[in-house]
Amino acid sequence: xxxxxxxxxxxxxxxxxxxxxxxxxxxxxxxxxxxxxxxxxxxxxxxxxxxxxxxxxxxxxxxxxxxxxxxxxxxxxxxxxxxxxxxxxxxxxxxxxxxxxxxxxxxxxxxxxxxxxxxxxxxxxxxxxxxxxxxxxxxxxxxxxxxxxxxxxxxxxxxxxxxxxxxxxxxxxxxxxxxxxxxxxxxxxxxxxxxxxxxxxxxxxxxxxxxxxxxxxxxxxxxxxxxxxxxxxxxxxxxxxxxxxxxxxxxxxxxxxxxxxxxxxxxxxxxxxxxxxxxxxxxxxxxxxxxxxxxxxxxxxxxxxxxxxxxxxxxxxxxxxxxxxxxxxxxxxxxxxxxxxxxxxxxxxxxxxxxxxxxxxxxxxxxxxxxxxxxxxxxxxxxxxxxxxxxxxxxxxxxxxxxxxxxxxxxx
Numbered sequence: 001x002x003x004x005x006x007x008x009x010x011x012x013x014x015x016x017x018x019x020x021x022x023x024x025x026x027x028x029x030x031x032x033x034x035x036x037x038x039x040x041x042x043x044x045x046x047x048x049x050x051x052x053x054x055x056x057x058x059x060x061x062x063x064x065x066x067x068x069x070x071x072x073x074x075x076x077x078x079x080x081x082x083x084x085x086x087x088x089x090x091x092x093x094x095x096x097x098x099x100x101x102x103x104x105x106x107x108x109x110x111x112x113x114x115x116x117x118x119x120x121x122x123x124x125x126x127x128x129x130x131x132x133x134x135x136x137x138x139x140x141x142x143x144x145x146x147x148x149x150x151x152x153x154x155x156x157x158x159x160x161x162x163x164x165x166x167x168x169x170x171x172x173x174x175x176x177x178x179x180x181x182x183x184x185x186x187x188x189x190x191x192x193x194x195x196x197x198x199x200x201x202x203x204x205x206x207x208x209x210x211x212x213x214x215x216x217x218x219x220x221x222x223x224x225x226x227x228x229x230x231x232x233x234x235x236x237x238x239x240x241x242x243x244x245x246x247x248x249x250x251x252x253x254x255x256x257x258x259x260x261x262x263x264x265x266x267x268x269x270x271x272x273x274x275x276x277x278x279x280x281x282x283x284x285x286x287x288x289x290x291x292x293x294x295x296x297x298x299x300x301x302x303x304x305x306x307x308x309x310x311x312x313x314x315x316x317x318x319x320x321x322x323x324x325x326x327x328x329x330x331x332x333x334x335x336x337x338x339x340x341x342x343x344x345x346x347x348x349x350x351x352x353x354x355x356x357x358x359x360x361x362x363x364x365x366x367x368x369x370x371x372x373x374x375x376x377x378x379x380x381x382x383x384x385x386x387x388x389x390x391x392x393x394x395x396x397x398x399x400x401x402x403x404x405x406x407x408x409x410x411x412x
Contacts, residue, residue, distance in 0.1 A: 006211040026186075042107045043116060045069075049102045049123070052095065059104050068115045070105050071095055077121045082132035090122065101126040108271070110220050118249050139208065145170075145218055149225070150340070152199050159196075159223075161205060169217045170207045171195050181226030184350045185263060186361050191224060199225050220410070229358055231347040232367075232375055233254055240337045244357065247345060250375060258349050258360040266329035271364040277327065278369035328382075331364060345369035346382040 017165040045063035070311040071077070078090035079097065098104065101124040103124045108116035145168055172178070180194035199205065205225040210219045233247040236255055248255045260266070269277075339345070345365045353356035370378035 006361040027253050039097040042109050042119065042381075043107045043111065045108075045116065047104065049098055049100055049104050051100055052098050055095070057098065057106075057118075059097070059106060063401050065114065067106070067107070069072065069104075069118050069121070070115065071118055071121070075118045075121065077123065080122050081128050082124070087122065092268050093123070098123050099126070103129065109232055125202065134359050140206070144206055144208045145210065145211075148230075149199060149201050149203040149205050151201055152196065154196050157196065159199060159205065159207075161207070166216060170205075170217075170223070171217065171219045171220070172223065174221050176209075176223060177224045179224075181224065181228075183227065184361075186348070187263070188224065188226075194225070198221075200227070203227055204230075227351060230348070230353055230360065231258070231345075231349060232371060232378065232382075233237060233345060233347075235341055235343040235345060236341050238336060238339060240335075243336065245336065245339060245360070250371070254266065255347075257357045258347065259338065259357050260360050260363075264360045265362045266336065266339075266360070267328070267362075267364055268334045269327070269370075270275075270363060271369075272328060273330070273364050273368065274369045277378075281373040296385075299403050328364065331366075334365065344404075346371075346378065348382070 020180070045059055045061055045067050047067070049057055050060050050066060051058045054073050057067055058066050058072070060066040077093050077095060078087060079093045079096070080087065080090045084090065088297040098121075102244060103126070105118055105122040106118050106121040108118050110117045113381040146159065147168065150160040150162045150167065152159050157172040159168055159172065161168040176196075179188075180195060180198060180201075181188075182190040189301045203225045205223060207218055207220040208222045209220040211218055231247055231249050233249045233256070234253070236246040236248050238245045239305040243260045244257055246255050248254070249256050290330050344367050345363055346367050347359045347360050347364075348362045364382060367378060367382075
């Protein structure tokens with residue numbers, strides 16, 4: 001819980017949860033250095049403020065017990081805003097400016113694991129974090145693209161992404177922030193820093209950045225990706241007591257057993273919505289056939305877009321609102337017991353390991369009309385939409401019991 005770090009000029013990664021991603025490394029200016037040469041190394045604790053007194057704070061780290069922080073006359077208290085990269089940009093505040101729910105980093109040179117006498121407190125307001133998160137979500141919605149990785153060329157820094165409309169070339173630079181989802185989670189808070197070399201064909205990927213005029217190229221400033229199973233099939237059996245379901249994969253024709261846990265997102269499309277999307281898929285296929293079009297609809301039916309967002313969207317026209325994401329956001333939360341044998345589902349699941357079943361991360365039922373119209377197109381839309389611009393699971397961040405949970409934005 002508590003970490004020690006020595007050195008005259010202290011540099012630390014302030015892991016204030018800014019939209020689920022750590023802030024850039026911050027260098028502590030010499031004037032704010034809480035220790036002098038030869039003094040003991042400072043103790044550091046980072047967490048959420050749970051209560052504020054006249055001369056104390058209680059800070060709860062992500063793991064471990066809460067810590068009581070005492071404030072003396074020499075304690076420096078600073079407010080850091082999202083986006084600020086150096087403590088020299090921070091603003092001095094009073095303890096009365098800190099509220100429960102704010103994030104705080106505490107440095108101290110005296111105390112124990114339960115009580116610290118603070119030399120320095122750096123706080124970030126909960127409202128500032130929420131505002132930054134909303135801005136990041138909007139940025140991902142406007143400028144994000146998603147799809148299945150077709151190829152990766154580390155030498156040229158290029159990823160070819162199979163999207164719903166056409167292939168997209170993602171250009172990666174040394175400054176592009178790349179993160180990888182955990183094998184058992186599509187929550188951005190569980191991602192880890194990664195590299196271009198780790199991205200493989202078949203991975204699901206979202207990228208954010210500047211689009212070319214034809215929206216076929218994106219200069220990515222941020223990428224998040226993961227290795228997952230993509231299943232379109234029919235439910236063979238459901239066992240709510242064991243929290244498992246078995247699905248017949250329509251591609252392999254084999255049964256796949258999956259676990260369902262509290263982090264699983266289960267949703268169902270309303271019949272009218274599923275029929276509408278299916279009609280659009282069918283109409284696009286017929287139009288492509290009648291026109292003799294050899295474009296994406298004929299060659300790669302899975303890459304075509306069956307649904308368009310409202311005309312007031314301000315982002316790139318070909319990525320208007322991450323169209324199918326909007327459909328998924330309105331799908332109805334369900335429980336495992338609501339699924340029955342014969343139901344058509346699309347699932348994004350962890351791969352499992354050592355012979356153990358994977359876990360259903362996001363599952364969408366009520367998709368029979370879509371699968372009849374085009375299984376490939378339907379499955380690709382769902383697979384490329386599994387992480388929304390807000391970093392949520394495709395079905396909106398609920399759990400197996402149908403509860404809604406806020407998630408974090410892919411940002412760094």
